[in-house]
Amino acid sequence: MLSQEFVSAAAIAASVLFILSLGGLSNQEKAKRAVWYGIVGMAVAILSTALGPRIGGFGWLIPMALIGAAVGVWLARKVEMTEMPQLVAALHSFVGLAAVFIGWNADMERTRVAAIKATGVSFDGLSAFATTLAHKTPAELTFLQVEVVLGLFIGAVTFTGSVVAFGKLAGKIGGKPHKLAGGHWLNGGAALLALILAIAYFNGAGFWTLFLIAALAFFIGWHLIMGIGGADMPVVVSMLNSYSGWAAAAIGFTLSNDLLIVTGALVGSSGAILSYIMCKAMNRNFVSVILGGFGTTQSEAAEIEGEQVAIDTGGVASALNDAENVIIVPGYGMAVAQAQNAVSDLVRKLRSAGKNVRFGIHPVAGRLPGHMNVLLAEARVPYDIVMEMDEINDDFAETDVVIVIGSNDIVNPAAQEDPGSPIAGMPVLKVWEAKQVFVCKRGQGTGYSGIENPLFFKENTRMLYGDARASIDALVPMID
Template sequence: MLSQGFVSAAAIAASVLFILSLGGLSNQEKAKRAVWYGIVGMGVAVFFTAFGPGIGGYWLMIPMIVIGAVIGARLAGKVEMTEMPQLVAALHSFVGLAAVFVAWSADLERRRVLAARAADGVMQEFSAFAALVATKAPDELTFLQIEVVLGIFIGAVTFTGSVIAFGKLAGKVDGKPRQFPGGHLLNAGAAVASLVLAVLYLSGAGFWTLLVLAALAFFIGYHLIMGIGGADMPVVVSMLNSYSGWAAAAIGFTLGNDLLIVTGALVGSSGAILSYIMCKAMNRNFVSVILGGFGTTRGPAAEIEGEQVAIDASGVASALNDADSVVIVPGYGMAVAQAQSAVSDLVRKLRAAGKEVRFAIHPVAGRLPGHMNVLLAEAKVPYDIVLEMDEINDDFASTDVVIVIGSNDIVNPAAQEDPNSPIAGMPVLKVWEAKQVFISKRGQGTGYSGIENPLFYKENSRMFYGDARESLNALLPLVD
């Protein structure tokens, strides 16, 4: 058993490692080292917490840690990069559910201590947490109850919200916004009822209040995320990441665990900041997005004129051979086709021919922030030619060829041209301003959000149909 001094020192060390990890993730070149900071920090946190003072039950704890580690390792080895967004959502749900269970357990221990006090009895088998509760004054127990309520409510919303986000990202739940009759009024009613239950609980009502509170919060999480369109899922995942952090912080206060408080606050605040940055990049109000205001129809969408004109690999190769500047816009379709290596090979060939080649990355490209950056880094694409939207958007007018690979909403001119479009006002990559645009796409269907794209019908656009990796591999031998 380790002393409290060792545990406190380890908590500080782990907190520093977590901060270094978050800071390093802002730079692609430092990201790998930053991940290791996080891994080591979590290892330190788990070890020193598990063997700290007042902790027991190792006969159950150690097997659970081993089983969890094995399952995590197997999942990490099997999950493709295309499945990473839904994996992240699933992991958020675990944090939320854990917060609910811990909060319930904390209240049961609180009641156990109070019952012993009322009977003037001495509890012979205190758990570590019950021993902590037994030292608290009545006003401190009230704060404990508030922490329990917050842990249950935030954790339950996070759990069901993350499950629905997982379903939408995995294609198991319809990506279109759907709500029960009554819409937001149901969410508001459930939130008011939750507040009433919290007041009853704090006034001395039974454990049943926490059970009903959790049920209402489960409903809010489910209904809230069901009402958000698929195009908003990157923001939703980031938001749920923030929720899971605040749930962990609330439980950290409940358990008197400083490290859990710090870790939860880091996750919660970083997730909230990322959600804000993404909403700002999409020209969306954060509250509006979370309440399902994006992804819904505002009126009749503008009719699209023209037809989609197909082109083969030789036609695309001819345009590339004549071009001096090329911009590639990757999207989720590139990840699905696992075409990043073929893209990298094309880039090397074009640059060897003296052509300027760059990538344009939209803030919500893919289904997870940074998704495209990770794929391109994996394929050894140089960091310095991968540019964010704000850095490259004004250059499309002077670009000879743009190749769009598996993107839809982020290159949709309806966002700027059609005020009734569900994505109206969202900043997009203005690829249509280039001299020629080639769109690599499996077929004529709409994208993930189900929104039609006028880009596909413009005179300077051609559809390069087929699997992205196969299409690019067919293109490569034809490029000089």
Template sequence: MLGQGFVSAAAIAASVLFILSLGGLSNQEKAKRAVWYGIVGMGVAVFFTAFGPGIGGYGWLIPMVIIGAAAGTYLANKVEMTEMPQLVAALHSFVGLAAVFVAWSADLERRRVLAAQAADGVMQEFSAFAALVATKAPDELTFLQIEVVLGIFIGAVTFTGSVIAFGKLAGKVDGKPRQLPGGHLLNAGAAVLSLLLAVLYLNGAGFWTLILLAALAFFIGYHLIMGIGGADMPVVVSMLNSYSGWAAAAIGFTLSNDLLIVTGALVGSSGAILSYIMCKAMNRNFVNVILGGFGGSQGPAAEIEGEQVAIDASGVASALNDADSVVIVPGYGMAVAQAQSAVSDLVRKLRAAGKEVRFGIHPVAGRLPGHMNVLLAEAKVPYDIVLEMDEINDDFASTDVVIVIGSNDIVNPAAQEDPNSPIAGMPVLRVWEAKQVFICKRGQGTGYSGIENPLFYKENSRMFYGDARESLNTLLPLVD
């Protein structure tokens, strides 16, 4: 058993490692090292917490750690990068549900301590948490109850919201925004009832208040995320990440665990900041996205003129051979096809021929913040040719060829040309300004968000149909 001094020192060390991890993830070149900071930090946090003072029940604890580690290892080996967004959403749900269970357990222990003290003032068996509760003054117990309420409410919202986000990202739930009759009034009513139950609980009502509070919060999480459209799902994932952090912080206060408080606050604040940044990148109102029910049509969409014209690999290769400058815009379709290695091979071949090749990355490309950057880093694409939207948007007008691989919303001119579009005002990559645009796409579908894209019908655009990896592998031998 380790002393409290060791545990406190470990908490500081783990917190520093978590901060370094978050800071490194903002840079593509430092991302891998940053991940290791996080791994080591979490290992330190788990070890010193598990063997700290007042911790027991190792007959249960050790098997649970082994089972969890085995499940994590299995998932890490099994899950492809294309499935990472829905995996992240699923992990958020675990954090939320854990917060609910811990808060329920904390209140049951509080009631057990108070009952024993009222009976004879002595408890025969103290858990570490019960011993802590027994030393609290009445006002401190009130704060404990507030922490329990916050943990249950935020955790329950996080759980069901993350489950629905997982379903939408995995294609198991319709990506269109859907709400029950009553819309936001149902959410508001559930929130008011939750507040009423919290007041009743703080004034001595029974455990049933916490059960009903969790049920209402489960509904709010479900209904909020169901009301958010597919175009906003990257923001939703980031937002749920923030919720899971605040839930963890609330439980950290309940358990008097400084490391959990710090870690939860880091996750919560970084997730909130990232959500705000992404909303700005998509021209979305942060509060509107959080409240849900957005991403739908604002009126009749503009009619699209022209037709989609297909081109084969030889036609694309001919244009690339004649081009001096090429920009590649990757999207979720590249991830689905696992085409990043083929893209990297194409880049090396074009650069060897003396052509200028760069990447244009939209902040919300894919279904997870930074999704495309991670895939390109995995394929060993040089960091210096991967540019953000603001860095490359003005260069499209002087670009010979743009290759769009599996993108829809982030290259949709309707965002600037159609005020009734669901993505009206969203900053996009202006690929249509290039001399020629080739869109690598499986078929004529509208993409994940269900929004039609006028880019596909423009005179300088050609549709390069087929699986992205197969299409690029067909193209590679034809490029000089």
């Protein structure tokens, strides 16, 4: 067993590694190293916790750790980048459910220790957590109860909310907002009832209050995320990331685990900041989104006139050969088709022909922040030609050809031109200002938000229908 001093030092080391990991992930060139910081930090955290003083039950602990590790390896090999958003949502649900179970268990241990104190039996042989409880003052035990309620409530909301987000991102649940009759009043009433039950719990009511608080929080999490539309799911994922962090921090206070407190605070604060940045990028009200669209109104989008005009790869290749400035805008469709390597080959061919080629990346392209950046880095696209929306948006008017690969909502001019559009006011890539726009798309379906895109009907836009990977592969040999 490790001494408490060694465990504390390991917690500090792991926290530093987590901070370095978060900081490095903001930069493509440092991202791979940052991932390793996180891996090493987590290994230090797990080992130092498992081998800490008065930690037992290795007959259960080791098999469970091995099973979890095996599942993790299997998921890492099986899950494609296209499925990362829903995987992240699913992993958030695990953190939330863990917080619920730990909250329930902590109260059971508190009750058991109180019973042992009343009988005057020795505390020898108790677990580290139970021994800690035995030496807490009444005021500290009251604070523990507050921690239990907070961790349990946040964890339960995170669990069901993440399950719904997973369903919507995976296409198993419809992307349109759905609320029960009463809408936000139901959420508010459930939260108020949970508060009343918490007060009853603080005043001596039994375990049943915690069970009902969890049930109410489960309902709130489900109803809250069901009421958020598919277009806002990227914000929801980062918001649930924040929730899972605060749930972990509450668990840390309950278990007197400094590492959990620090790690949870890091995840919670970074997730909240990311959610705010994404809301700003999508022109969404942060409070409105986290409350399930509270205060929003549904407007009617303007009708679109005209038709979508198709083009073949030969026509696109001819335009690319004549162009000097080319911008490529990737989206979720590129990820689905796993076309990033084909796109990388096209870029190398165009640059070798003397073309100025760059990428325009929207903050929420691919339904997950940084999704497209990771795919392009994986395909070895040079970092210096991958530009964020604010860096490149003013350059479209001077661009000869824009190739949109599997994007819809992030290049939708209705966001700026149609006040009645569900995405009105959302900052988008102004690809329609270019001389020619070619949209690589499987068919004539709508985007994830379920709304039509006027870009596809504009005079300077042509549709290259088909699988993105096959279409780009066919283009490469045609570039002079």
